[in-house]
Amino acid sequence: MAVRPKVAFFEFTSCEGCQLTVVDSLQTHPELLEAVEIVRFREAMSEKGDDYLIAFIEGSCTRPSDEPHLKAIRERAGVVVALGACAHLGGVNAIRNRQELSELRRYVYGDKAEWYETYPARPISAVIPVDATIPGCPIDREEFIRVVKAVLQGRAPQLPDYPVCVECKLKENVCLYLRGKTCLGPIALAGCDAICPTYGDSCEACRGLIPNPNIESLKNVLAEHGLSVEQTMAKMTMFLTYQTMESEAAAHGNGKR
């Protein structure tokens, strides 16, 4: 490739674990550096270039002052990619969206509460148009490479639109429900190669919901497997708060509730 497209990384409210995974991918796929030129990447360099074609944005928008920054990135970049669950879904940060924010702020910051601006956490796509998304907490490095490939080829990346159970069964895992545990795999978007169930842990749906998930039916399944309503809600809140609140609001708007 003659001209390598310039790439920049940005972080909003997040743990920067997804960017660490990017650093990881560069070690396993060094050819990535032949395909692009990185002009800004806090995890790995001190330069801060402002001329870029592709912007990877990690983290959710959690305060008013994030918005102008996001808009400025959108204006400069030709392609904006949301990187990881926080940018994609609001992430764990959105758990607070179901609670009273002023109380939360006092709980976290004590008498300094007024020093910090904050509002409900939102995915990047709620603030600016996003061209592509890499789901996951953290992102999957193979998927990161696949998305970069697609973007370089000028295509919208094809992400799985089916549940984690598919990948789990294709790997021939014994279902966690048959091992006395529970799992959100049936409603969670695949693409992680079912890494959590493969290692015996429940899927928490960090990649968000599949299209048309049957949440009510899964709630019944969780209840049959001994989860209390609170436990089920806690499970559904970890990564799914923003998406479930949005669909509740939509249903409300349609007069369905």
Next chain:
Amino acid sequence: MSFKVIPKAALPDWIEQMRRSQRVVGPKPLHGQHVFGEIHGAAEIDLDYPTTVIPPKKYLFPQQEDLLTYKLDGSAPSVVQDAEPTVVLGLHTCDLHALHLLDRVFEKTHVDQPYMARRAKTTLVSIECLRPCMSHSFCKSMGTLSVTDGFDLHLTDLGDDYGVDVGTPKGAALLDGLKGVREATGDDRQRVNRIMTEKWPRFPLRLEFDVTELPSLLSVSYDSKLWDELGERCLACAMCTNVCPTCYCFNVADEVELTLTAGKRYRVWDSCQLDKFATVADGHNFRAKRGARQRHRFFRKGKYQTDAFGLLGCVGCGRCAQACLVDITPVDTWNELHRPATEGTKEAAA
């Protein structure tokens, strides 16, 4: 062909002998269930297993397999040929019946090269089940509880020995030179007969009607309310089809290298239960409702396959029933359709 006897004590030697020329795969325990995997020695295999998470069809039609590799310089693509000589040791008769159907599917309308290549290099050693593998199985109702052909070798557990029905020269060759193998005597045949007679009553008939009625039952059940009820519960997780020995839907996709100079084409199992399965070019989904997808699945299993290939699409292995988190099962579904079919006529008459 012929009937032989192998002492169980010869199993380690036999596996070692087969492994000299090919891969041996068989059932192994995993987290309280079993899966087919490579067998390196007799200590790993558990031939007295209930059933496996995924059927052994994965050796003929793997979950994901590369079809072509290509360069983006205009040169001709090359076909991936990675079929490995393999002995599938210890598949149950339901799974063997399922392969019989897959053979027809992959050979009849269009010859599927990757499947046929693997099939030619595979030797099937089946084993008779002497008790039901689990409460969900209904092989007896589906007529798959035993086999008369389709295997290379077929084993029956005789206690200290295996009775071996030799089905093909390929099967016979597996026994060449093995110490301890002998021709079956009249006594051995009687032992097999006794075991077969004793096994039969242990298996329940779980369908409430004769399976030959299934295709016609489905013909009159297209508009049943049951499909919507199943759709309410179904999670569209596709576990039922991914564990099924007779399902064969797949999707084909391409993956291009980061350097954009080369790529590959592969196929991966797909499922009619997934939300996007029936979505076509303009985004229209002609089976958008879960209930319609359930109906499609049960019609495939009980009618469409019979119409197209002359064999039932379900072998009664029970895997889908065990996997389904919302208890949607072929036995309950078909029995339910059978019940209102008679009640419905009464109502209509009243």
